[in-house]
Amino acid sequence: MHGDAYDLMEKLEPESIDLLITSPPYWGLRSYGQEHNEEILKEWLAEDESRVQTDVPPYEWYRAHGGVLGLEPLPEWFVAHLVEILQRGAAALKAEGSMWINIGDTYFARWSSIRHDGRQGLGDNPRSRRRTPMGGFRQEKQLLLIPARFAIAMQDQRWIVRNDLIWHKPNVPPRPEKDRLRLGHEHFFHFVKRPKEGRPKYYYDMSKVEPGALDVVKTMARSGSDGHSATFPTDLITPRILSSCPPGGTVLDPFCGTGRALSVAAANGRRGIGFELHEPFHQAATANVAKVVKATAPPQQRTTTKRKKKTEE
Structure with missing residues (x-):
């Protein structure tokens, strides 16, 4: 579905989603071609002097x-x-459902560089600079710990953190900095709903996760597809989908990009729903998922479809 996840979440049927898995935009790294009001902080403060x-x-x-x-x-x-x-999607997630959220961190700089596309620091993609207010934990060269702040904010909303899975990316590119180590990992949080009483009970098939079942997964960062530079690696999300969504269940990706999570879901006998705000990515996701659905359809169904097309012609 093309549109903002904020609006589309509320259109979902209650208790209709088995797994929400997504990688939302990270803070302050890229614009994905969207226009942003750089005066918005001033406008917010001007409305009320307090x-x-x-x-x-x-x-x-x-x-x-x-x-x-x-x-x-x-x-x-x-x-x-x-x-x-x-x-806004909490009511749509089943009581025994799961939420997996992949989120990366950011270093603070008073003058930050925003890529119009492409990973931060890579390639010669156009970029713009903007001034970010300092104060509190927002200090030069500070690792902002955004994943941790996000997870704690979710806990404050009654979500239970079951795992902070570390995605180890051994092929991160060199960086010009000489006074810190390269950032070679991202966080992938597993949330479940807090019940009214007792312990959380949710679907989980341990046999479908990586061998050894550790909370650190080593997989290469992959190049993007269809103009999207930050697509999910298939080998990172397949175990999440197979272990946290039952066969025939429904997977939701509210920031689906070019549809990688939906394609993996479709290829493994799950239904998928995706939301995407950027129209080119929405079109790519629709096409990519359609290819997977066609390729995984039973032979009889594919033959019937071909015959129907010839008849129509």
């Missing part, structure tokens, strides 16, 4: 004033908006 920078506007206000998820002027805003959007 406000301070860290007072977070509702996502609906932020979007209406030209804001884009991932390009918030402050990381505090980003964390709050991401949690707000995911909360």
Whole structure:
């Protein structure tokens, strides 16, 4: 479905999703071709003189004033908006369902570089610079610990963190910095719902995870597809889908990009629903998933489809 996850989440049927798995936009790295209002912080503060920078506007206000998820002027805003959007899908997730969220970290710089496309620091893709207010934990060269802040914010909304899976990326490119180690991992959080009483009970097939069942998974970062530079590696998400969604169940990716998670779901006997705001990615996802569905359809069904097409011609 083409549109903003904030709107589309509420259109889902209650208790209809077995697994929500996604990699939302990270804070302050790339624009994905979206236009963003760089004066939005000033506009927010000007509306009420009692406000301070860290007072977070509702996502609906932020979007209406030209804001884009991932390009918030402050990381505090980003964390709050991401949690707000995911909360709108909470009712659609089954009581025994799971949520897997992949999120990376960011170093703070007063003058940050925003890639229009492509991974941060790679290639010669166009980029713009913007000034980000300093204060509190927002200090030069600071690793912002955004994944941890996000996970804690989710806990505050009654979600249970079952795993902080570390995605180890051994092929990260060289960096120019000489005073820190290269950032070679991302976080993949497994959340389940907190029951009204007792311990959480949720679907989980341990036989489908990686051998050894450790919370560190080593897999190469892959090149993107269809103009998207940050697609999920198939070998990273397949065990998540097979272990956390029962056969025939429904997988939701609210930031589906070019449809990698949906394609994996379809190839493994699961249904898939995807939301994507950027129209070129939406078109690519639709085409990619259609190819997988066609390739995995039973032979009799494929023959019937071909005969029907010839008859129509």
